[in-house]
Amino acid sequence: MVSLSAETIVDLHAVKRRGIRSFLEQLARDAGIADAEGFARKWHILMKGSIVAAGEGDRDAAKRAQQIGRLLLNDEGPAVAGPSICGLGAETTPHR
Numbered sequence: 527m528v529s530l531s532a533e534t535i536v537d538l539h540a541v542k543r544r545g546i547r548s549f550l551e552q553l554a555r556d557a558g559i560a561d562a563e564g565f566a567r568k569w570h571i572l573m574k575g576s577i578v579a580a581g582e583g584d585r586d587a588a589k590r591a592q593q594i595g596r597l598l599l600n601d602e603g604p605a606v607a608g609p610s611i612c613g614l615g616a617e618t619t620p621h622r
Contacts, residue, residue, distance in 0.1 A: 546570060559602050568598055 551566035559565045576591035584590070 543570070546573075557602075565598070565602065569595070572598070 547566050547570050550569050551562045554562035554565040554569070572591055572594055576587045579587035579590070
């Protein structure tokens with residue numbers, strides 16, 4: 527059996543999180559979001575928060591996260607808030 531130090535495990539988790547964030551950043555860039563890195567960080571926080579809330583028993587965490595995701599997308603403008611982004615834009619209201 528392989529034994530990993532706590533530091534190694536933390537490092538591995540950081541690599542995985544950076545990979546997810548990089549993927550999200552590329553999606554944001556492809557969607558034409560000006561601050562793709564910032565948007566990816568916001569979306570990643572939303573994802574992690576939803577997972578934690580679900581783990582704490584919130585059966586509607588995914589629905590709540592979807593509502594917040596729509597707000598984030600809508601804040602980027604109508605071109606970004608279209609249905610091509612994670613299926614969330616189809617029900618958004620026009621950009622303020």
